Amino acid sequence: MTESDAADSGYDPFDSPVSSVHWSSNRGECGPSSPISRLLAVPLSHDEVRFPLADPSSPRVALQQAEPQPTEALLVAEVRAFGLSAMRRHEIAEFRRRPAPIRAGGKAIPSNLLKASDEQTVVAVAAILAAGAKFDPDRFEEWGVVAAPRFVGRGHLAMALDRFAAEGVWGVSPNIIPHNALHCPAGTLSIALGLHGPNLGVGGGTDSVIQGVLTALSWLEEGRVPGVWLVITGHTPEFIPGLGDIPPTDSECQALALAIMPDRSEGARGVTLRLIRGDAEPSEAPLNLVATAARLEPGRPVKRPVEGLSIYRPHLKFRPADRHDAWTIATDSTSGLRVELAVDLASGTQEDDR
Amino acid sequence: MSREEPVWITGVGLATPLGFDRPTLEANFLAGRSGVTAVTQFPTDDYSSRVAGQVIDIPCPPGRDPVEFASWPRIERLTAFCVESALRDSGWWGRHNDVRIGMVVGIGAEWMVRWEESKQAGGLRIYRPEEDRDSTLQRVRQHYGLTGPNLALSAACASSNYALEIGRRWLRMGLVDVCLAGGCDLGVTPVGLATLGNLRALSRRNNAPAAASRPFDKGRDGFVLGEGGVLFTLERASDARRRSAVAYAEVxxxxxxxxxxxxxxxxxxxxxxxxxxxxxxxxxxxxxxxxxxxxxxxxxxxxxxxxxxxxxxxxxxxxxxxxxxxxxxxxxxxxxxxxxxxxxxxxxxxxxxxxxxxxxxxxxxxxxxxxxxxxxxxxxxxxxxxxxxxxxxxxxxxxxxx
The missing domain is CATH 3.40.47.10 (Thiolase/Chalcone synthase)
Known part of the structure; x- marks a missing residue:
């Protein structure tokens, strides 16, 4: 199905209410679709997007809200749903060991598919399942997958190098290339969800977010696919393998899955992902996926805490309807590119619960 | 600019088991020469597969300090050599800072190769994430002062075709003026050969390296690991015509x-x-x-x-x-x-x-x-x-x- 075919047929994988929309608190509580992880299962549509939360620690966002800057958007696409998963090592192990097949709509994901997968692949699968709470594999069959992991395979390669040093050639796992390389998260997602569109791993390092967005938006611009699952993954803090008596870090492996479709309207758009040309400051830290997901949640009360902080912004109540709340999620300062997530406040109900 | 404007290949840089320049590679291709030999970069007595298509010495590009070049990670040397060769072959060398040149490169094992290289040299880079700030493409971009975006990608063995597709798209979008697209891979490492050998994916015809890779032959018994890089210079056809560039083909x-x-x-x-x-x-x-x-x-x-x-x-x-x-x-x-x-x-x-x-x-x-x-x-x-x-x-x- 091409983009135009999709438009003609009214194709929209997110056109019906989600039965299991679930939001757990940022710390602790777990969702019904995954008892061991924090999952955010949120479809986004024009009339569901209400009030994004700004990251209270970001003065840049406040400045943009007060005085939106004109920007040149090279590429724009709609974010139609998103899902977040964040797990620690024991949770990932538990997810792998699920005795029953994981259900993705009508499709069963074999329980052994993730047995040897990298941690980032496991949380990527969980995140995409969270985003597609009403997942219907048939309707996503031609979607593409872009996975943008950060330093995937570090832990497994460290083990392989240790075993190679200790045991020689025969100690090296045969799973490194099939399961722990840059292409693996995308390939595994494609298999798990029965997606026959292109699948691609991009980035791999600190610049994986902007490269992932650039790739996903390029595919949509070309009309190659009706939609793209963009899955951004990484450890927070960065994972450090165990060395000698020093155990590995117990970092949290996070994944944010975004269901992206072509931007189809000139007016209200809901949530959009934009590639902007202009000044771009270098990114100083990896994207905080949990905070990013929190800002995307529709209908979330403004006073609700984010990561233990809260902010009261009474001015938002009176904002003109044509304003956007936009925040930068990645930059490439050398080429003057940055990626923004933007929420069109005109498309939501604008009602908060205060 | 038309959405469907043709995109041409106007240059190529390469470092392969069959040569480091296009005329040599073409001659070897047409002569049916094999670039597969016994692995010589490390001891292989315990390996099930001991043959590969290797790039032993990556040449230092003209004008670069050989000592400094030798200090770069091997994957960075390979990529830089291909970048500079492609720019020279296409005629952009010397003017490469005047236009936006992007890079789209299939380079899937980048970090693994760098971590392994460090470990083999007694380093601990794999345990020090703070050292992993700049990717290979970022560093190469800095070396040459390129100002376009870059993209490292991997669909494993299907990567380079994606790179050419995306490079063409970037040109048609006007995101870049010139795009270097292709693939660079250095899979012939001690752990790389071991893991693929243990997967039982590699040929074990060790006594006849040049005969080990035999697609479509009844006696085939697995693939032969190779390594190297090929990057193409891509341009919009109208731009290439304007500067009377030689075009090798249209993507x-x-x-x-x-x-x-x-x-x-x-x-x-x-x-x-x-x-x-x-x-x-x-x-x-x-x-x-x-x-x-x-x-x-x-x-x-x-x-x-x-x-x-x-x-x-x-x-x-x-x-x-x-x-x-x-x-x-x-x-x-x-x-x-x-x-x-x-x-x-x-x-x-x-x-x-x-x-x-x-x-x-x-x-x-x-x-x-x-x-x-x-x-x-x-x-x-x-x-x-x-x-x-x-x-x-x-x-x-x-x-x-x-």
């Missing part, structure tokens, strides 16, 4: 799909790989009957070669007379760079009106019109190059003579 069509079947084994159902080829043909606005030559993915594995033959019959017909070759018989399998070197093999066929052979083909067990053992004179205006990869990736590239 006429790209198609891709996923099997969604198995991480390592190609699907026995040819439907989805066929879709990738059909999409590429449609993108190039041609029919299967317009194709003059196919460079097959054919890695020399029993299952993979047979599966691809089924795909080709499905698209081109059971009685297709389109000549097919697999140049992996000469180069080994360059993994994420495989598609790029095979695109160059297609260009070789176009430029010389002769198709490079599939060597070591003594007893074909695949019913295709394979160019066996010697180059075949044949006029090639349109060539198709397949690349399939782990993760179920299928890609197809259509090149058209300019």
């Amino acid at each position: 006429a069509g790209c198609g891709s799909s996923s099997d969604a079947h198995h991480l390592v084994i190609p699907s026995p159902d040819p439907t989805h790989a066929s879709t990738a080829i059909r999409l590429a043909l449609r993108d190039a606005e041609i029919d299967p009957s317009d194709v003059d030559h196919i460079n097959a993915h054919a890695t020399s594995t029993p299952i993979g070669d047979a599966a691809e033959a089924g795909v080709l019959r499905n698209v081109f017909g059971a009685d297709s007379m389109v000549p097919v070759t697999s140049t992996k018989s000469m180069t080994g399998h360059l993994l994420t760079a495989a598609g790029a070197i095979e695109a160059l093999a297609c260009i070789t066929a176009m430029r010389h009106d002769a198709i490079p052979p599939t060597i070591n083909l003594e007893e074909p067990d695949i019913d295709l019109r394979i160019v066996a053992n010697e180059a075949q004179p044949h006029r090639v205006r349109v060539a198709v190059s397949n690349s399939f990869g782990f993760g179920g990736s299928n890609t197809c590239l259509v090149l058209r003579a300019v």
Whole structure:
């Protein structure tokens, strides 16, 4: 199905209410679709997007809200749903060991598919399942997958190098290339969800977010696919393998899955992902996926805490309807590119619960 | 600018088991020479597979300090050499800071290669994430002062075709003025050879390295690991014409799909790989009957070669007379760079009106019109190059003579 075919047929994988929309608190509580992880299962549509939360620690966002800057958007696409998963090592192990097949709509994901997968692949699968709470594999069959992991395979390669040093050639796992390389998260997602569109791993390092967005938006611009699952993954803090008596870090492996479709309207758009040309400051830290997901949640009360902080912004109540709340999620300062997530406040109900 | 503006290949930089410049590689392709030898970079007594297509010494680009160059990580040296060679070959060298030059490179094992290289040298980089700030492409971009965006990607062995597709897209979008696209891979490392050997994916024909890679032959027993890099300079045709650049070929069509079947084994159902080829043909606005030559993915594995033959019959017909070759018989399998070197093999066929052979083909067990053992004179205006990869990736590239 091409983009135009999709438009003609009214194709929209997110056109019906989600039965299991679930939001757990940022710390602790777990969702019904995954008892061991924090999952955010949120479809986004024009009339569901209400009030994004700004990251209270970001003065840049406040400045943009007060005085939106004109920007040149090279590429724009709609974010139609998103899902977040964040797990620690024991949770990932538990997810792998699920005795029953994981259900993705009508499709069963074999329980052994993730047995040897990298941690980032496991949380990527969980995140995409969270985003597609009403997942219907048939309707996503031609979607593409872009996975943008950060330093995937570090832990497994460290083990392989240790075993190679200790045991020689025969100690090296045969799973490194099939399961722990840059292409693996995308390939595994494609298999798990029965997606026959292109699948691609991009980035791999600190610049994986902007490269992932650039790739996903390029595919949509070309009309190659009706939609793209963009899955951004990484450890927070960065994972450090165990060395000698020093155990590995117990970092949290996070994944944010975004269901992206072509931007189809000139007016209200809901949530959009934009590639902007202009000044771009270098990114100083990896994207905080949990905070990013929190800002995307529709209908979330403004006073609700984010990561233990809260902010009261009474001015938002009176904002003109044509304003956007936009925040930068990645930059490439050398080429003057940055990626923004933007929420069109005109498309939501604008009602908060205060 | 038209959305459908043609994009041309106007230069190439390469470091491969068969040479470090295009004329040498073309001559070796057409002569049917093998670049596969016994592995010499490290001891291999315990390995099940001890042969590979290697790039032993990456040349220092002209004007660079050899000592400084030697201090760079090996994957960075390979990429930099290909970048500079491609810019020189296309005539952009010396003016490369005046335009926005982007890079799209299949470079899947980048971090693993760097971590392993550090470990083998007694370093602990894999335990120090704070040292992993700049990627290889970022560093190469800094070395040459390039100002366009860069993209490292991997669909395993299908990577380079994606790189050419995305590079073409960036040019058509106006995101860049020139794009360097292709693949760079250095898989012949102690752990790389070990893990693929333990996967039982590699040929064990260790006593005859040059005969080990034998696509479509009944005696094939796995692929031969290769390494190297090939980067193309891509430009919009109008820009290339304006500066009277020599064009090697047009990137006429790209198609891709996923099997969604198995991480390592190609699907026995040819439907989805066929879709990738059909999409590429449609993108190039041609029919299967317009194709003059196919460079097959054919890695020399029993299952993979047979599966691809089924795909080709499905698209081109059971009685297709389109000549097919697999140049992996000469180069080994360059993994994420495989598609790029095979695109160059297609260009070789176009430029010389002769198709490079599939060597070591003594007893074909695949019913295709394979160019066996010697180059075949044949006029090639349109060539198709397949690349399939782990993760179920299928890609197809259509090149058209300019």
